[in-house]
Amino acid sequence: MKTFLEEVVSDIISEKVVDDDLVLVVPSKRASLFLLQKFAQSTSKAGFAPTIYTIEEFIGLVSGLTYASNTQLIFELYQVYKTIHGEKADNFHDFSNWGNTLLQDFNEIDRYLIPQNKLFAYLSAIQETNHWYVKPEKTPMIEAYIEFWNSLEPIYHKFSKHLLNQNIGYQGLVYRKASENIKEYAIDINEGSHYFIGFNALNTSESTIIQSLLDQKKAEIYWDIDPFFIEDAVHDAGYFVRSYLKNWSYFEKNTLKGPAPNYLKEKNINIIGVPRNVSQVKYVGSLLKQFTADSKHSPQRTAVILGDENLLNPLLNSIPDVVSSINITMGLPLSKTPAASLYSEFIALYLNWNSKGWYYNDIISLVSHPYIKRLFKQPEETLTRLYKEIREKNWVYIQPEQLHILSEEDRSILQLLFSRNYTSPGKLLDASIEVAQELKDRFESFGDSISLEYLAKTITVINEIKIYLNKYNFINDIKSFQSLFRELTNKETLDFYGKPLEGIQLMGMLESRNLDFETVIITSLNESILPSGKTSGSFIPFDLKQEFKMPTYKEKDAVYTYHFYRLLQRAKNIYLLYNTEPDVLEGGEKSRFISQLLSENRVKGSIRQIIASPSMSLTVPIKKSIDKDVSVLSLLRERARKGFSPSSLSSYIKDPIDFYKKYVLGIRESEEVEENIAANTFGTIIHASIEILYQPFVGSVLSPEAIRERISLIPEVVRNAFADYYPNVSLTEGKNLIAYHVIQRYLQKFLEMEIVSSRNHKIELLAVEEELSTTIVVEGLEFPICLKGTIDRIDKKDGVLRILDYKTGNTKNSEVEITEWDAITTVSDKGKAFQMMAYSLMYNEKYPTENFEAAIIPFRNLENGFLRFCIKEATGGRYAKKDYTITPATLLEFREQFQLLMRKIFDQEVAFEAPQN
Template identity: 65%
Template sequence: MQTFLEETVAQIREQYTVDEHLVLVVPSKRAGLFLLQLFAKTAPKPGFAPAIYTIEEFVSVLSGIRYATNTQLIFELFEVYRGLRGKEAESFHEFSKWGGTLLQDFNEIDRYLISQEKIFSYLSAIQETDHWYLRPDKTPMIRAYIEFWNSLEPLYNAFSEHLLNMNLGYQGLVYRKASEAVEQYALDSGKTHHVFIGFNALNTAEQVIMKTLLSHDKADIFWDIDPVFIQDKVHDAGYFIRSYFKKWKSLSAKHLKDSVESYESHKEIRIIGVPKSVSQAKYVGSLLNRLASENTSFQKSAAVVLGDENLLNPLLNSIPPSISKVNITMGLPLSQSPAGSLFNEFIALYVNWKGQGWYHRDLLSLLSHPYIKRLFKKPDETLDRLGSMVRDQNWVYIRPSHLKEVKSGDEQIFSLLFSEGFATPSKLLKASSDLIKALIDRFKLDGDAIGLQYLTKMESVFNETEAYVNKYEFIADLRSFQSLFRELMTRETIDFYGQPLEGIQVMGMLESRNLDFETVIITSVNEGILPSGKTHSSFIPFDVKKEFRMPTYKEKDAVYTYHFYRLLQRAKNIYLLYNTEPDVLEGGEPSRFISQLLTEKRKAGNIRHIIASPSLTLPEPVQESIGKDHSVLETLKERASIGFSPSALATYIRDPILFYKKYVLGIKEPEEVEENIAANTFGTILHASLEHLYTPFVGSVIDPEKLNLLIPQIPQITRNAFRDHYPNVSLESGKNLIAYQVIQKYLENYLKMAIEESKKHRIEILAVEQNVQISLDIPGLPFPVYLKGIIDRVDKKDGMLRILDYKTGNTKKSEVEIGEWGEIITDPDKTKAFQMMSYAYMFHSLNSSESFKAGIVPFRSLEKEVFLFGYPGTVGNGTSRKENVINTQALDAFKEQLHQLLYSLFDLQIPFEAKVE
């Protein structure tokens, strides 16, 4: 296979004298590197190499203006913006959210040589036709909106003049000035001849430059495109070059005479669907391993092109040992390194600082970072101690005084990381630099070369950050400092070292320009990635762009089409991978490029479409079962001597495995800081508040007037309950404020309902939150078994004893009614009925009441009456009905079921088994 660059070098040697007067212009540095190598290989004798420029370098030479960095541009734009707006200017942090978009628009306007006066007046006129503009009573927001559009032209003019005074420019400004200077350059260029190699989508400034040099016979163009795409009048791969041949008078058919038709040559194309993105990286690894085992020489002309460059990390971890050499053209973004994540967290900790302290999750996350742990003498012990204190004290926000309580011997590290003094950019910058130095010293001792590389890069980022902080006084708050740091870190990459001209090339789509390979593997060939879709980060509307012939997503799609098909032109073995799982974040359905390939008649017979998936063997479902032995029995005996609660036995009914883990093994749920009130805490506070409200009435009949006097006290009673059970948390905002208000509303509604009830009925309170415990005499169990619990409320309503349980969760009446007594210990949905009868049984055992009722007060539906426990009863004719009055017969029936439940619990022959759903 002869590559495009090999063809180009051969033609250049035939047509031109290769010396210092020959200037070659290419789209990318990588293409220039390969081009220079080919000239060296084909040189018959030592001599001068031609001058090779990238298009950006050549344009800068033409204009005489240097490119400013993106970071420098956003700062200079803000300086100009602030000078125009004065006191009305937004902060840099707010400006940075839209300043980048405005820079892109300025760049596009200049690259396409749009008249600034026309487009800005056009944009302003559009806003004037808006109904906002016509409103007589304009709000401050509307006035600011209109003023923004009217200020664009003055801002553009002032910014351009500001940059030119410093001999700097953004890309578009440099291109505009180069297009203005190219005529004189052509006249003064003497013997210099220019060859533009492998271009496709040209902006207006580039077109002017090339057409001017062509008209002066000072240039030639070598197009990297198969003639088939020119001849096909609708194929997007030839969209731009067809238009140039149609519009440029200086172009003629001779400029394509040497193009070789290679796209329709025999190719083996494999279209492979793989679920999710990381799976594509794994598949590429297995594919490379298979190709290497079949033919090791394939590595000399093979490339992996990443449609989504975020796949670089997983791909690097998937390359097999059989691949001897890999050249990675992309750098690893510093933001994806451990050092990047560390300082992102460190700076965010102070940006998110609240007056009450550091957010506990942010602080613990920072201390858990692998780099930070290496600074501590005993990191795990220190973290465990601090974590336990945070959970025990329920510290949602941690103050420096809290950290002093952690006696670990690492106070110096804590002072390096945490201080209330790091409240300004300069102070936080100094703290970050000190932390880097401490880490570098530690890594040098450990001999961690890769870690040192990350930290050295990060040190350079902070040095650059310091320069900007010292230069621009408006970086005065931590959010602006954070924006600057992220901008600089995003631009920084960690370069890979290797032989750039050897081995498998791993690159992005744009880096593949002008390069050809026999074996090409392209990943992420999905809509939204290849092509990128209808992204529109611009203040200029679509129809305005069309009017001024600026590029839209349609032109961008044509660019992606060209790059995709150009890679396929000379390749012999092509593998196209796409994600089979539609995902908005990672690309949608398979790309239109795949559909286009599958429908092309010229490729019939050369394409195979497969769906790749790992082989999976599903294990046979096995019911989880845990046998009992004597050690388990001894633990259960200990529990029995302390006392089982109704909720513990209800857990055994619902899920024996969970009962085993919780009450036999003693495994507790991990304790966490309660930032937002949990369901059990919600219930605890409600119970505590009700206990406080009703305790004065114990032993007496409720007086509705006295009960009414308690309603104004509800807010303070609830707040006291929060203070006792849920300390260190503010109730002034967020979900906790909502929970606080909901509990107050529950209590208020309940008291109002109780007041109305006490006016119509005689309600006597006998007990609230009563602790009860009884001994169970179970034949066959030669050891004591106790049942214990807390009865929320015992009262008499018109002489009928009631045992009531408060429930704040979802409760249905059917859950406290049974169809037959056996359900109460076998049906997981009847555990509330089991709990109610357990409380009733304990109360009866202690008080020997003849008959009573038991029920649940459902706080989520207080408009309904108490859900009374119901069990099967009969009437005279033998028909069944639900009985609510619990009598001796009902208690005996429950006692029998309770004994059966405990027999099964202590029976060594009956294992703990998961419920079959």
């Protein structure tokens, strides 16, 4: 395979003397490097190399201007914007959200040499007719809106003049200036001394410059395109070259140089569908492993093109060890490095500061960063203490002083990281530099060169921000500081070092211009990625762009089409990967490029389609089971001595594994900060509040008047309960405020129901929160079982004793009704029935009672009344007979089931097993 650059070099050498007077202009730095290599390979003696420029460098040379950075431009534009709009101007943070779009539009206007006055007049008129009003009088908002659009032309002219006075420019301004200077530039150069190599989509400025030199015979141009795409009148790959053939006067007498018929030659094309993005890079890794094992395969003639450049990191982690060398053209975005993420967290921490302090999750997020852990002398001790304090003291919001006292050894670092003083961008910037210096010292002591590289680039960005802070006075809040930091880190990259002419080439689509490879792997061939689809990012409407012949998404699609097919022109082995599972984040359906390839009249069998997916095997789920050894039985016996609660035994019925973890091993779920009240805390507060409200009535008959007097105490009682069980949290906002009022409403509703009940019935309150325990001898066990628990309320209603249990969760009648006694210890949703009978058994052991009832008070649906335990006939459906009375016979039946349950729990042959789903 003879590459395009080899053909060009061969042609130039046959016509010209190669020295530094020969000027070659190419689309990219990568192309210039490979072009220079081809010249070196074409000669056997020493000599001067030609002068090679990228198109941007060449145009900068012709214009006499220096390119300003994007960051500098946005600051300069804001200065101009403020001088025009004065007090009405947006602050810098708000401006930065739309200023880049305006800058891009200015760029396009100049690159395409659009008559500015005419375009801005049209744009202003369009906005006036498009928006919101038909009446002659305008609202202040509409007046401000129209004023903004009318100000774009003055902003443009003043901004251009402002930059030219400094001899700098944005790309479009440099291009416009170069197109004005090209005739003067051409006077001083020799005939045929310039060559433009491998261009396709030229803007108007580039086209004007190149045509001017061609018409004066000062230059020649080579096109990297196959005749197939030029001859096809509708193929987008030849869209631009066909328009140049038609519109350039140069081609009335001259033919195209460069096109060579390679595209229709035999190729091995593989179209591979892979599920999800990470699977694509894994598949690329497997392909590279195959190529390395094949001695006929040349790594130098292999390229991996990332359609989505965000796949760089996962791809680097998927390259097999057998690949000896790889050259990466793309840089790693600084924003993806740990150093940048640390400062993003640090700045966000101070942006989110309020008078209550820092939200605890923001603190945890920062101190959990691996670089922050490097700063501490005793990271484990300091962080463990912090997490413990947050959990145990329920710190939802944290003040700096609470953090400073966590560790004497790490106090200085804690004071550096957490301070009240970083209230301005300048102070926060100084702190950021101090943190960077501390990190630098730590990384050097650890010999961590990669982290030092990340940090060095980040410090460069921080120092650049310091320059802007000193130069401009409008970065006066932390939000603007954050916006500037984010913008700079998104644009900065960490470049990889290597041997650019050796090994497998890994690059993005634009870096592949002018380069040819025998083997090409292209990833992410999905709509909205390749091609990128319709994106606006402009204040100029589509129809106005068409009128002034500015590029739209149609031209953008043609650019992508050219680059895609250009890669395929000379390649022999082609692997095209796409995501078979399209979604919003990872691209749309299979790319139209693939459909277009499949519709071509190619040699049968030259295109192979496969769907690749990782091998999968279904594993038979293993039932989770824990055997009871001697140590487990010993722990169970100790638990039996201390006492089982009804809720712990109902936990065994529901899930023996959960019972084993909680009540045998004593493993509890880790405590979390309750920023929003948890279900168990909700219930605890209701229990505590009712105890306080009803304690004065114990031993007496409830009266409507006495209960009504207690209603006024509800807010204070609930507030005190919160203070006892849920401290350090404000009840003035958010979900906690809602919970506070919901609990009050539950209690008020309950007391109102009690008023009605006490008016119609005689209710004698015997006890609240009564603690009971009893010892039960189980046949077959050598030791007794202690059963203990707290009964929420015991009373008599019209002489009938009631054992009552409060529930704040969802409770149904079916949970307190049984038809067969064995269900109470074997069916998981009968846990509440089991608990009520266990309480009844304990009460009866201490206070023998002939007949009584047990019921649940369901706070979530009080209107349905108390849910009474009952034994229900198995037949009869909803009309089945129900027995609500607990008698000695009832307790005897339950005692038998309780003994069966205990023997099962202590049976060494019966393992703890997870319930069937």
